[in-house]
Amino acid sequence: MVETKPTDAPERPDQPMIAAKGLVKRFGSFTAVDGIDVEVRAGEAFGFLGPNGAGKSSTMRMIGCVSPPTAGSLRIFGMDPVRQGPQIRARLGVCPQQDSLDLELTVLENLTVYARYFGIPRKVARERARELLDFMQLGDRAGDTTDPLSGGMKRRLTIARALINEPEIVLLDEPTTGLDPQARHLVWDRLFRLKQRGVTLVLTTHYMDEAEQLCDRLVVMDGGRIVAEDSPRALIAEHSTREVLELRFGLDPLEPIAEKLDGIGERVEVLPDRILLYTPDGDEAGAAVTGRKLHPSSVLVRRSTLEDVFLHLTGRTLVD
Numbered sequence: 130m131v132e133t134k135p136t137d138a139p140e141r142p143d144q145p146m147i148a149a150k151g152l153v154k155r156f157g158s159f160t161a162v163d164g165i166d167v168e169v170r171a172g173e174a175f176g177f178l179g180p181n182g183a184g185k186s187s188t189m190r191m192i193g194c195v196s197p198p199t200a201g202s203l204r205i206f207g208m209d210p211v212r213q214g215p216q217i218r219a220r221l222g223v224c225p226q227q228d229s230l231d232l233e234l235t236v237l238e239n240l241t242v243y244a245r246y247f248g249i250p251r252k253v254a255r256e257r258a259r260e261l262l263d264f265m266q267l268g269d270r271a272g273d274t275t276d277p278l279s280g281g282m283k284r285r286l287t288i289a290r291a292l293i294n295e296p297e298i299v300l301l302d303e304p305t306t307g308l309d310p311q312a313r314h315l316v317w318d319r320l321f322r323l324k325q326r327g328v329t330l331v332l333t334t335h336y337m338d339e340a341e342q343l344c345d346r347l348v349v350m351d352g353g354r355i356v357a358e359d360s361p362r363a364l365i366a367e368h369s370t371r372e373v374l375e376l377r378f379g380l381d382p383l384e385p386i387a388e389k390l391d392g393i394g395e396r397v398e399v400l401p402d403r404i405l406l407y408t409p410d411g412d413e414a415g416a417a418v419t420g421r422k423l424h425p426s427s428v429l430v431r432r433s434t435l436e437d438v439f440l441h442l443t444g445r446t447l448v449d
């Protein structure tokens with residue numbers, strides 16, 4: 130079992146684990162994070178969802194106390210990351226976007242060496258490392274060198290390493306980017322179990338399915354700003370319809386076809402390769418399309434996702 134500290138540990142019971150108000154990050158004259166307000170509560174899984182360049186990593190780096198805010202206020206465990214960085218970092222686990230493992234060390238050593246940064250006694254570090262490797266399903270690789278591990282294993286090892294100091298908050302920057310579907314599901318499963326143990330998870334992602342799987346609450350970011358905030362389910366209910374009818378017409382130009390769909394469903398979006406018809410009932414809308422003598426090469430009815438929310442809010446798709 131992985132021991133985790135109780136996470137209702139902010140200094141005041143009603144105090145959020147992370148509180149940002151008007152938070153800004155500028156690089157020269159470029160504003161990467163443009164005045165965001167965020168509150169993360171103990172025990173929740175909170176996500177920053179947005180496309181590349183939205184400002185997610187810049188926000189995470191400020192929360193991780195490695196990049197000072199340009200303006201606004203940021204408190205983590207009620208503390209100031211600029212003045213109290215070391216005290217905050219001792220209670221954080223950080224899983225960066227790029228794995229930064231020591232590939233020449235063994236899997237176990239990657240954890241025990243990292244434990245030294247936190248002043249964890251050697252014996253405790255070894256015990257904890259073994260437990261964490263078991264938890265991350267890497268126990269049988271403990272004595273192996275790290276380099277030959279698969280991408281999914283390396284990512285799980287990076288997460289295990291982030292847990293060595295028994296953090297109350299774990300920051301995960303794009304935790305499954307670059308992994309195949311099976312490896313992603315295994316990471317999701319372990320993160321879900323961590324959350325069940327009361328650890329607060331804060332993650333960035335540009336995968337809407339990852340946000341839907343893992344996050345209790347999320348903010349949708351675009352161009353350094355927050356464009357929406359809620360649970361995945363509430364965001365979909367507020368900004369999309371129950372179902373979506375996806376229509377493809379081979380190489381035919383789509384704009385003229387979209388005009389002929391007027392009145393079917395609640396809203397139409399034209400993407401480069403397909404038309405999306407937003408409707409409470411996809412089958413009914415499909416029948417109406419057939420009734421107008423339009424002949425799509427393929428028709429798909431699916432439920433709305435966060436991708437549809439993003440498209441509706443920004444006019445763009447999440448993964449371009």
Ligand SMILES: Nc1ncnc2c1ncn2[C@@H]1O[C@H](COP(=O)(O)OP(=O)(O)OP(=O)(O)O)[C@@H](O)[C@H]1O
Pocket residue numbers: 156159160161179180181182183184185186187188333
């Ligand atoms: N050190 C830096 N100097 C200059 N510009 C930067 C720096 N770091 C980030 N940026 C810029 O700030 C913007 C936001 O970057 P950020 O990495 O926060 O986005 P992101 O949403 O995490 O996207 P990604 O998934 O690509 O990392 C981008 O336009 C990026 O080029």
